[in-house]
Amino acid sequence: MSGPTTAEGGEPQEPGSGRSRLPRLPRLPAALSAPRTRTLILAAAALLAVTGGGLWALYGSSWLRVEKVTAAGTDVLSPEEVRAAAGIASGTPLVSVDTDAVENRLRGELPRIDEVDVVRSWPDGIRLKVTEREPVLIVEKGGKFIEVDDDAIRYATVARAPQGVPVLELTPRRTPGPQRFGTGELTRAAVEVMTAVPARVARETRRLKVRSYDSITLELSGGRTVDWGSAEDGGAKNVTLAALMKAAPKAGHFDVSVPTAPASAAS
Known part of the structure; x- marks a missing residue:
C-alpha cells in the first residue's frame, strides 16, 4: 500500500489541522522606547532651565536694570x-x-x-x-504771555513774549443770537488764519485782532493792516493777498475778506 498523499498540486498539511497558520509579527523590545522618553525629559528640563534663567536675568538679577x-x-x-x-x-x-x-x-x-x-x-x-510745542500766537494776560500752538492749545505761560510770535487780542462783540462764539472757537479761527496767511505776512504780523468769527484783522509792521474777515477760504485769501500786496506795495490797508473782490487803500 502506498502512504498518505497530498492533494494534487497542493502543499502538505500537518496531520489534524484543517487551517493554515497566520505568520506572527515580531514584537518590538520595550527598551527601544526608553531613549525617546529620556530625550523628552531632558528637553523639557533644558527648556525650564532656560526660561527660568531668562526670567531671573530680566527681573531678579542686577543685570538689565535702569542705570x-x-x-x-x-x-x-x-x-x-x-x-x-x-x-x-x-x-x-x-x-x-x-x-x-x-x-x-x-x-x-x-x-x-x-x-x-x-x-x-x-x-x-x-x-x-x-x-x-511751538507757539503760533500768544495771549497777553497780567503782564505774562500764554503760548498757543497750531492746535489752538494754550500750553504754557511765560514771562517774556517769544520773539516773532504775534499777540492774539480777543475782543468779541456781545451780540445775542445763535452766532455767538466762545473764546475757544475764536482762538481756533485765529490759529487757522495764521496758518493760512502768506509766509511773508506771517513774519510781519505783530497782532491779530478778533472781534467775531467773521471779523479778524491782522496788524503788520509799519502800521499796515489786513482785513481778513472769517477763517474760511484761507487758500483763496492767501493768493489774493499776495497778489494785492505786489500790485500795491505802498498801500497801508488790504481787504481780502471777500477774496473775489479785494481792495487796498493808502491807510
Missing part, C-alpha cells in the same frame, strides 16, 4: 526737567518699565511736550525723545 535715563529734543525744557517728570527709578528692571505710562506722565506733567517716544536702550538705559 541711565537720557532726554533728547528739548529746546525750552531742560533734559533734567524731562527726566524728573518721567519718574523712572534707577535700578528698575528694564523690561518692567511701562513706556506708555511714562509717555502719559510726561504729557501730563509737562504740557509743553507735543510728542514723546520712550525707548528701552538695552542693556541698562531709557531714552526719552521729545518734541516740544
Whole structure:
C-alpha cells in the first residue's frame, strides 16, 4: 500500500489541522522606547532651565536694570526737567518699565511736550525723545504771555513774549443770537488764519485782532493792516493777498475778506 498523499498540486498539511497558520509579527523590545522618553525629559528640563534663567536675568538679577535715563529734543525744557517728570527709578528692571505710562506722565506733567517716544536702550538705559510745542500766537494776560500752538492749545505761560510770535487780542462783540462764539472757537479761527496767511505776512504780523468769527484783522509792521474777515477760504485769501500786496506795495490797508473782490487803500 502506498502512504498518505497530498492533494494534487497542493502543499502538505500537518496531520489534524484543517487551517493554515497566520505568520506572527515580531514584537518590538520595550527598551527601544526608553531613549525617546529620556530625550523628552531632558528637553523639557533644558527648556525650564532656560526660561527660568531668562526670567531671573530680566527681573531678579542686577543685570538689565535702569542705570541711565537720557532726554533728547528739548529746546525750552531742560533734559533734567524731562527726566524728573518721567519718574523712572534707577535700578528698575528694564523690561518692567511701562513706556506708555511714562509717555502719559510726561504729557501730563509737562504740557509743553507735543510728542514723546520712550525707548528701552538695552542693556541698562531709557531714552526719552521729545518734541516740544511751538507757539503760533500768544495771549497777553497780567503782564505774562500764554503760548498757543497750531492746535489752538494754550500750553504754557511765560514771562517774556517769544520773539516773532504775534499777540492774539480777543475782543468779541456781545451780540445775542445763535452766532455767538466762545473764546475757544475764536482762538481756533485765529490759529487757522495764521496758518493760512502768506509766509511773508506771517513774519510781519505783530497782532491779530478778533472781534467775531467773521471779523479778524491782522496788524503788520509799519502800521499796515489786513482785513481778513472769517477763517474760511484761507487758500483763496492767501493768493489774493499776495497778489494785492505786489500790485500795491505802498498801500497801508488790504481787504481780502471777500477774496473775489479785494481792495487796498493808502491807510
